[in-house]
Amino acid sequence: MPKALRLVLWLLIALAGAFALATIALHRGEQINAMWMVVAAGCTYALGYRFYSKFIAAKVLALDPHRATPAERLDNGRDFVPTSKWVVFGHHFAAIAGP
Structure with a gap:
């Protein structure tokens, strides 16, 4: 446009x-x-x-889109693990709706 x-x-x-x-x-x-x-x-x-x-x-x-996220900076395999946005999206709604 x-x-x-x-x-x-x-x-x-x-x-x-x-x-x-x-x-x-x-x-x-x-x-x-x-x-x-x-x-x-x-x-x-x-x-x-x-x-x-x-x-x-x-x-x-x-x-800044080039800045590393905490999951990338502090990747320890337990608390901070990089994951796809769809998994995070699912966790968000599971936390709201319950098990």
């Missing part, structure tokens, strides 16, 4: 969210359709996911 088209898309999402928030703010004392809340929340979540998460990953956490 061209850069200009992506910029226009995100601007439209921001404008839709701003319009929805303005509609909520300006209809004081009247009943308002809940869809305005859904649109405002969806646009806010989309913008936060796209831009704020990138800031957090780059500046706050300083993520």
Whole structure:
């Protein structure tokens, strides 16, 4: 997707969210359709996911895909063992759901 088209898309999402928030703010004392809340929340979540998460990953956490994980650095065959993501995914849900 061209850069200009992506910029226009995100601007439209921001404008839709701003319009929805303005509609909520300006209809004081009247009943308002809940869809305005859904649109405002969806646009806010989309913008936060796209831009704020990138800031957090780059500046706050300083993520580096080439950095070794503890399972790779401290591999002892017992507590720290590198494994595939599907096994870890299964362990995660087994811990939530129980045996």
